[in-house]
Every structure is written in structure tokens, then in C-alpha cells.
Amino acid sequence: MTINFPELARQAAADGVITAEEVLAMRRAAWPDGRIDQPEAEAILAINDVVSTKSPEWIDFLVEAVGEYVLNGTEPRGYVADETADWLIARLDRDGRLDSQAELELLVRVLEKALGTPDRLKDYALAQIERAVLTGEGPTRDAGILGGGTLSAGSITEAECKLLRRVIFASGGDRPSAVSQREAEMLFRLKDASLGAPNAAEWQRLFVQGVGNYLQGWTGGRPLSRDRAAHLESFMNEHSHGLGSFFGRMSQVGGSDLARAARDVFGGGQPAERDYAGEADSDAALTSPEKAWLDGRIEADGRTDPLEEALIAFLAEG
Structure with missing residues (x-):
């Protein structure tokens, strides 16, 4: 790392600003090898702590650089390790909350x-948004790149709707790319806290789609877990030479012989074809526990509000 990060941090603390030229210099210094290590990520976050004016260029750099370390700093690449998640939460947390939009955008990305x-990690990100809605304070309420609003406590801004949608449907975390029970319960809490408030127009749609996804969404497309991906990567690294020799030898035999040899090595007949449409239809039908869960939340206050009515109508159409 050729750039003097401590000196840049002291300068940023003095005037509260980091210029576009300084951001460009940091980009050039941080990525000569295409990787970001933990000391570099720590230094970038230290600068963010003392920069009072966070430009779009700075936020983009922070999100890309620290995100590179979080996602690819350990093997297998693309998976966030337990210790990295703990490090990120501890590094960003200030008395149980985030201090800036840049930090929240980093988490979401x-x-x-x-x-x-x-x-x-997803639970922590959602807790920051929920707290902002309930208290009227937090990074989602600041004016700036995320389009924060100035609504009071107990109302939901357009920026918060966008962030909630990005987080609950994110690929990482519980029930990837789908809504989990914990997330659906969080949507109900937000709904109850914001009834009658001047919420963003998008809020009802998000509530209905989010809870509806938990109750009716297809769950058959789960990706590999981090442990399974690491095991597979280790296996391929250990056996790559042997597999290459095997396929090289197989290329010298005829097509039918190749197919027969492959079956001998990797297993017998064709796997049964999955009935994806049947799985989706089965997941769309409410189970007894799901119906009990939904009834409990709708009947909790003894009345059915407009968002709950919209949810019931959506589920009936499915």
C-alpha cells in the first residue's frame, strides 16, 4: 500500500472532507493486486469515521473496497465468514446503531x-432500518445519496422501502432471495407501528409482497452453504490433476464408451427429473402452521387493517 492512510485520516479529521482526487488516489493504491486485506479495510473505515462530508465518490469507494474484503477476504470467495461478519458488525456498530448512510449501504451491498x-449480518442490517422507522432517527433519515426522508417516528420513507426490499430479498443470509419468518414478523411490526402515518406509497406493496413471499414463495432453489462450497472447492483443488488426466484419457475413447465409463465412475442411471411446478404449487399452499401464524398476527389487535386486507386478497388470488 503506497498511500499514507494515517496521514490522509489526519487530514480528513482536520477539514472533514475527502476530495475526489484523494478518492481516486486511494483507488489506485488499494487495488494493485485486485485484493483488499483487513488492514486496508480497517484504514478505509477509520477515514470514514472522521469524514463529515461523505461524497458519492467516497461512498462508492468505501462500499466497493471494504465489500471486496468482506466478500473475498477468505475462502471460498463470495461467502462471508463468521469471523468476518463479527468483525464488520463490531467495526460499524456505535452503541447498537450505524452512524452513516455509507455504512448502511456497505451492509446492504x-x-x-x-x-x-x-x-x-442480515438481522443486524434490518434492525438498523427498523430502529430508524420506530425512532425517526438514523442513517435512513439523513438527506443524501440514499434519498433519506424527514418523516417523523412511526412512518416509513421511500428510501426505507427500497432498503428493506433490497435486504429481505438479498441472496445472502436466512432463506436466500426469499423472505424468512423473522423478516415477515419484522414487516408486521413495522406495519403495526406505522398505521395511519404518512408512509411512502410503496410501503403497502412491499408489506404484501414480503409477507406473501414468506407464506407462498418457492423454497426449492437454495444455493450451496458456505461449508459445502468450501468442501467442494477443496476437493476440486486436491483432485484437479487426477480429474484432468482422467478426462484426457476418456477423450481418446468413443462416445458410447465415454458415457459408459462416466456412469461407472460417477454413478448409475439418470437422476429423477424434478417437478419444479409441483414444488412451487405445494409451497404456495398455506400449511396449518403458516395459517396459524398468519391468523395470530391478524387477530392480535382484534381488527383487520387495510394492509392486512390487501395481504388476504393477495393470498386468495394465489
Whole structure:
């Protein structure tokens, strides 16, 4: 690392600004090998702590650089390790909350790009958004790149709707690219806290789609877990030479012989074809536990509000 990060941090602390030229210099210095290590990520976050004016260029750099370390700093690449998730939460957390939009955007982008993350990372990100809605304070309420609003506590801004949608449907974390029960329960809490408030127009649609996805979404497309991906990568690395020799020898035999040899080595007949449409139809039908869960939330206050009515109508159409 050729750039003097400590000196840049002291300068940023003095004037509270980091220029576009300084961001460009940091980009050139941080990526000569295409990787970001933990000391570099720590230094970048230290600068973010003292920069009071966070430009779009700086936020983009912070998200890309620290996100590169979080996602690809350990093997297998693309999966967030438990210790990395703990490091990121500890590094960003200030008395149980985030201090800036840049930090929240970093969390959201990691969740969107990750092939898998510990559930607590998504839970932490959602807790920051929920707290902002309930208290009216937090990074989602600041004016700036995320389009924060100025609504009062107990109302939901357009920016918060966008962030919630990005996080609950992110590929990393619990029930990847789908809504988990914990997330559906969080949507109900937000709904109850914001009834009658001047919420963003998108909020009802997000609530209905989010809870509806938990109750009716297809769950058959789960990706590899981090442990399974690491095992597969280790196997391929250990056996790559032997497999290459095997396929080289097989290329010298005829097509039918090749197919027969492959069956001998890797197993017998054709795998049964999955009934994806049947799986989706089965997942769309509410089970008894799901119906009990939904009834409990709708009947909790003794009345059915407009968002719950919209949810019931959506489920009936499915």
C-alpha cells in the first residue's frame, strides 16, 4: 500500500472532507493486486469515521473496497465468514446503531452480492432500518445519496422501502432471495407501528409482497452453504490433476464408451427429473402452521387493517 492512510485520516479529521482526487488516489493504491486485506479495510473505515462530508465518490469507494474484503477476504470467495461478519458488525456498530448512510449501504451491498452470509449480518442490517422507522432517527433519515426522508417516528420513507426490499430479498443470509419468518414478523411490526402515518406509497406493496413471499414463495432453489462450497472447492483443488488426466484419457475413447465409463465412475442411471411446478404449487399452499401464524398476527389487535386486507386478497388470488 503506497498511500499514507494515517496521514490522509489526519487530514480528513482536520477539514472533514475527502476530495475526489484523494478518492481516486486511494483507488489506485488499494487495488494493485485486485485484493483488499483487513488492514486496508480497517484504514478505509477509520477515514470514514472522521469524514463529515461523505461524497458519492467516497461512498462508492468505501462500499466497493471494504465489500471486496468482506466478500473475498477468505475462502471460498463470495461467502462471508463468521469471523468476518463479527468483525464488520463490531467495526460499524456505535452503541447498537450505524452512524452513516455509507455504512448502511456497505451492509446492504454485501448482502446483495454474497452467495451466503451468517444470518446475524442480515438481522443486524434490518434492525438498523427498523430502529430508524420506530425512532425517526438514523442513517435512513439523513438527506443524501440514499434519498433519506424527514418523516417523523412511526412512518416509513421511500428510501426505507427500497432498503428493506433490497435486504429481505438479498441472496445472502436466512432463506436466500426469499423472505424468512423473522423478516415477515419484522414487516408486521413495522406495519403495526406505522398505521395511519404518512408512509411512502410503496410501503403497502412491499408489506404484501414480503409477507406473501414468506407464506407462498418457492423454497426449492437454495444455493450451496458456505461449508459445502468450501468442501467442494477443496476437493476440486486436491483432485484437479487426477480429474484432468482422467478426462484426457476418456477423450481418446468413443462416445458410447465415454458415457459408459462416466456412469461407472460417477454413478448409475439418470437422476429423477424434478417437478419444479409441483414444488412451487405445494409451497404456495398455506400449511396449518403458516395459517396459524398468519391468523395470530391478524387477530392480535382484534381488527383487520387495510394492509392486512390487501395481504388476504393477495393470498386468495394465489
